[in-house]
Amino acid sequence: MPPIVLLDDADWRNNFYPFSVNRSVADLRIGIFTQQERWEKFSGNNVYIATIDYLSNLYESISETDAWYVAANVLPNTALLEALSNLHQGEAIQNETQLIAFYGQYERALKLFNHQMDAMCASHHFQHPLSILHAATDMFLMNVSIIHADIALIRSTTQPAVIDTSNRIENADAVFIAQGAIAKHVIINACDGPVYIGENALVMEGALLRGPIAVGANAVVKMGTAIYGGTSIGKHSVVGGEIKNSIIMDETNKAHHGYLGDSVIGNWCNIGAGASNSNIKNSGASVAVWNDVTKTYSRLLHKCGVLMGDYTRVAINSAINTASVMGICCNVFGTGLLPRHLPHFSWGVEKKYAFEQAIQDITHWMAFKKSGLSKHEMNVLKHIFDQSGE
Structure with a gap:
């Protein structure tokens, strides 16, 4: 099973001001858990964080070249975990509002989450209910x-x-x-x-x-x-x-x-x-x-x-x-x-x-x-x- 990496280096992260300025969105406590804790408890595996450069030293990095990169503002559910497991290398999941996940290397994931056209890939539309935080409010x-x-x-x-x-x-x-x-x-x-x-x-x-x-x-x-x-x-x-x-x-x-x-x-x-x-x-x-x-x-x-x-x-x-x-x-x-x-x-x-x-x-x-x-x-x-x- 590839590691799960919650990524917030995307255009929506600044909507979480002032909380995202000194920590990753994956590190914000909502409900009982932070997003990282919630994904770890839901998946039963270690979950990592990928964020903007000046915050990166706050979090443990991963050594694997390929991972499931998931938007840090998305809450886990059973259908999404199953969709991740069905992804092939280089494929992504999206819904009507944003890119949800990508299976592959970090550099390409970063380009996709920031809408860079040279990183286009096969994409699956996620049709199940999904809870997404779009802003601090x-x-x-x-x-x-x-x-x-x-x-x-x-x-x-x-x-x-x-x-x-x-x-x-x-x-x-x-x-x-x-x-x-x-x-x-x-x-x-x-x-x-x-x-x-x-x-x-x-x-x-x-x-x-x-x-x-x-x-x-x-x-x-x-x-x-x-x-x-x-x-x-x-x-x-x-x-x-x-x-x-x-x-x-x-x-x-x-x-x-x-x-x-x-x-x-x-x-x-x-x-x-x-x-x-x-x-x-x-x-x-x-x-x-x-x-x-x-x-x-x-x-x-x-x-x-x-x-x-x-x-x-x-x-x-x-x-x-x-x-x-x-x-x-x-x-x-x-x-x-x-x-x-x-x-x-x-x-x-x-x-x-x-x-x-x-x-x-x-x-x-x-x-x-x-x-x-x-x-x-x-x-x-x-x-x-x-x-x-x-």
Whole structure:
């Protein structure tokens, strides 16, 4: 069986700004898993990542000359895995919207995913249902269905722990508490969707969970937290307050009161006490979201909160505007409603972070969780800083 390589060096990857600027789309956590983890669990094999040049050192490379190159924004299913197995060398799979997969060498795969005509090949049209993420906002828009699929995938191979009798549960059959997790005196309503609590997670007493929800391994849900459906909490993250239809990735803190809705928060972020976001305009009209490719506001949505890049921190009592986009490595503070777009390495709302100070502050925050930046991660951040201008 050829190795599977998730490739995101394609024209759609920039639609995942600000999350794709310092990591591959295959490395973004949606539902319970990252795309790489999801494909590994689904296929039962190691899965690799191929991405743009300045990110390539973050990921393990493969030695084989031929592989199944699959678009990193495509979710796996049985029909797609079967279609891959039927591919001959040099053949591709596509649907109405994009190239899905190619079997062959990396150089040719890269040309095909970037629409270079000299790499044309025999192509099979995929006619089965397929879930594809086309932009960062799709992450929270599709999170309900992805949580359902991920929990079903876990149930197919893993047995849950016994639910503690101190909890009040509605539809206990749809609740999956993993081994080592602690959840006592918690109210869980899984009538509208399943609830997953990962390995060694802690859900404190008085928390209110209404599915579909995924709480990742080693995460902490604090006392009195209210979490509504469509929400994923990443590994080692700490949450409190009110959260609805949002993704919080790994090692991030939203530990205090305040509202977060229809949002995606990256890795290693911190949202200060009392900070809240708007997710709908007062007029009820649609809101446009910042497009970093065109440098304009586009893609109208009825509801959208905030897209917050990795390593960004927001001060206490911040008022985050509807459909806000914050880049990576920002230290955000200011009076009134914050601007709807803040570029990478913003200091406050008008200045640029000094790179050395930004790295020092990130290092302090990562030390709280006994972690730190690797040399390759540091190089990536310096590249982005240098490209971001004054």
